[in-house]
Structure formats: structure tokens, C-alpha cells
Amino acid sequence: xxxxxxxxxxxxxxxxxxxxxxxxxxxxxxxxxxxxxxxxxxxxxxxxxxxxxxxxxxxxxxxxxxxxxxxxxxxxxxxxxxxxxxxxxxxxxxxxxxxxxxxxxxxxxxxxxxxxxxxxxxxxxxxxxxxxxxxxxxxxxxxxxxxxxxxxxxxxxxxxxxxxxx
Numbered sequence: 001x002x003x004x005x006x007x008x009x010x011x012x013x014x015x016x017x018x019x020x021x022x023x024x025x026x027x028x029x030x031x032x033x034x035x036x037x038x039x040x041x042x043x044x045x046x047x048x049x050x051x052x053x054x055x056x057x058x059x060x061x062x063x064x065x066x067x068x069x070x071x072x073x074x075x076x077x078x079x080x081x082x083x084x085x086x087x088x089x090x091x092x093x094x095x096x097x098x099x100x101x102x103x104x105x106x107x108x109x110x111x112x113x114x115x116x117x118x119x120x121x122x123x124x125x126x127x128x129x130x131x132x133x134x135x136x137x138x139x140x141x142x143x144x145x146x147x148x149x150x151x152x153x154x155x156x157x158x159x160x161x162x163x164x165x166x
Contacts, residue, residue: 001061002054006031015053019046034114041121055085074159083132095155096136098129099143 005012007030016024016031020039026032040047058079066075076095079087088094099107101123108119133139138155142148 001058003031003033005054005057005061009057012054012057016050019049019053034112037112037114037122038118041118041125044125047125051081051085055087059087059090081126083135084127088135093137093159094135095138095140096129096132097140097142098133099141103144 006016007013016036020036024032024036024039036050040050062077074092077087077091079085082088082091082094083096104123105116105119108114108122109116112119138158140148140151140155
């Protein structure tokens, strides 16, 4: 949702240009995510500024989505920095997905085509799994040792059973 808002919301685009300059935009008028990431993950203050800018818009978009389109037993809001942003406090329950650090690094390198150093820089600005675990109601282990689907089925059962935590 944040990515969509970066590229479509005129007010956000204007603020991003003011904060980071025209060089963060590709010729097609969409955000250059790699360039923006290199700025944000090298400057903690700028990262904080953009999070404070975008998160209220993301929250409003999520609320609109839930109220206009959802009638499911529950709705999942996925966010890489759910805990760090404080969004977990707005949720009925929070789920932490964990994976071994080296596996996470390899996945991001492959997905984003970035260097190990860039991934480590990003990770250094995020909470540790231990800190997140304190705030999580459920933990899903994505470690290539435990099957994921049975874990998801159990979490689903618990949520459908009036959110009973196990």
C-alpha cells in the first residue's frame, strides 16, 4: 500500500520530492525504490520522517479497505515494520514471522537485488525478533525445518475461536 501511495497520491509525491529531490523519481513518474532505500537506510532521521509521513495514509487506506470490502472472519494487515511503527497496538492480535538471519538476508538479496551490506543496514534499523516476540500474540516459524501450513492452520483455528491465544 505504501508503494502504491508513493506513486499515486499527489500530496505524498509532492512531499517526497520536497524531502528527497526529483532524483528519487524514475522517468515513468514512479518512485525509484532502490534510490529511496539507499537514502533512507543511510540516514535514520530521514527514515523516521518518511515513516511519519506515510504511515497515517497507510492506516487510513487499511481502514477504508476493511470497512468497504471485507466481511471475512478476520483481516490480516501485513507490514515489515508492524511493531516498529506502532501499528501492532491498533490490531486485535499480532503475528510475527521469524526466519534464521542468514536465510532472511539471502531472501532479500534475491528479491531486491541488493548487496548484503544494504540488507544488513536495513536490518540494523529494525527491531530484533526477540523484541518483536514480546509484542506478538502468534509466532510463525519460517525456518525450512517446520512446515508452515500446519502453523497457519493452527493460527487460523485460534483466531476463529474468538482469538483464543495458545
